[in-house]
Amino acid sequence: MKFLEYTPLDRINDFLNDLNLGERSIKGSLEAYSCKHTGTDKRLSLSLENEILDYLGKSSDTDSSSPVEFLLSRSSRKTLIYLVLTLYHMYPDYDFSAVKAHQFFTEESWDTFKQIFDTYMLEASKVQVGQNPAPFPSPVMTLGANAVHVIWGGREGCGRDAAGEWVETYGGSSLLETIYKALDEVVKLSECEIYSYNPDSDVDPFLEKGAIWSFGFFFYNRKQKRVVSFSFCCLSNLVADGFVADNLCNEEDGEIFDNMDI
Numbered sequence: 001m002k003f004l005e006y007t008p009l010d011r012i013n014d015f016l017n018d019l020n021l022g023e024r025s026i027k028g029s030l031e032a033y034s035c036k037h038t039g040t041d042k043r044l045s046l047s048l049e050n051e052i053l054d055y056l057g058k059s060s061d062t063d064s065s066s067p068v069e070f071l072l073s074r075s076s077r078k079t080l081i082y083l084v085l086t087l088y089h090m091y092p093d094y095d096f097s098a099v100k101a102h103q104f105f106t107e108e109s110w111d112t113f114k115q116i117f118d119t120y121m122l123e124a125s126k127v128q129v130g131q132n133p134a135p136f137p138s139p140v141m142t143l144g145a146n147a148v149h150v151i152w153g154g155r156e157g158c159g160r161d162a163a164g165e166w167v168e169t170y171g172g173s174s175l176l177e178t179i180y181k182a183l184d185e186v187v188k189l190s191e192c193e194i195y196s197y198n199p200d201s202d203v204d205p206f207l208e209k210g211a212i213w214s215f216g217f218f219f220y221n222r223k224q225k226r227v228v229s230f231s232f233c234c235l236s237n238l239v240a241d242g243f244v245a246d247n248l249c250n251e252e253d254g255e256i257f258d259n260m261d262i
Helices: 007-016 041-058 074-090 098-102 110-124 162-170 175-187 237-258
Strands: 002-004 024-034 105-108 126-129 140-143 148-151 155-158 192-197 211-221 226-236
Touching (some): 024 074, 041 098, 074 211, 110 226, 175 211, 175 226, 226 237
Antiparallel strands (some): 126 155
């Protein structure tokens, strides 16, 4: 997999790199990759293929939770391997299992992506009011056939609007329209397979300290042999500030004890 540089993505990445909305910050990144194997990709690809084939040999078709039917297709296995290789290049410190990763990938449509993006961006621009400053509660999310519902604890007030920040900074098209045009230029959305990636929280590479939520999408063009990843998360600045304060206290405590005779 080779990282590809595209100017349309760079402008969006600059904006989403650390978008401060007051009590929350947005971090997002769009990365484009060619599916041509480079470096250790061939060895890793073979290892992932063997992992899948070994899994298929031990699995039963009667297991309703088994991804056997999907993985029996060589084309599907190839797609999965490309997506996992993309994850490896994005997060080289993580060890991804192809079989486990399959359980977290869901094929989506642009409309689904748009709904999720709009909903989360709206929630990111809201702040808790009538409460003492504290880390925000985790959202309760239910993903239905035609809608995404996110419920937050406490009452909500209005914060800075990310979409408004984009228009104020760059003018012209909305942030979502700009993302659409950029993706279409790089991978031709009409020809793309779109996958969401929602792993368990304990193995989620998208999550950072202070993260309220995160999600990842992959736009795969089979003809072009190209993948664009979109990782997106919302951070509580209150929690992030707490981490900084804790770290400073720990450093100061260390200096104090270093100067003491014990």
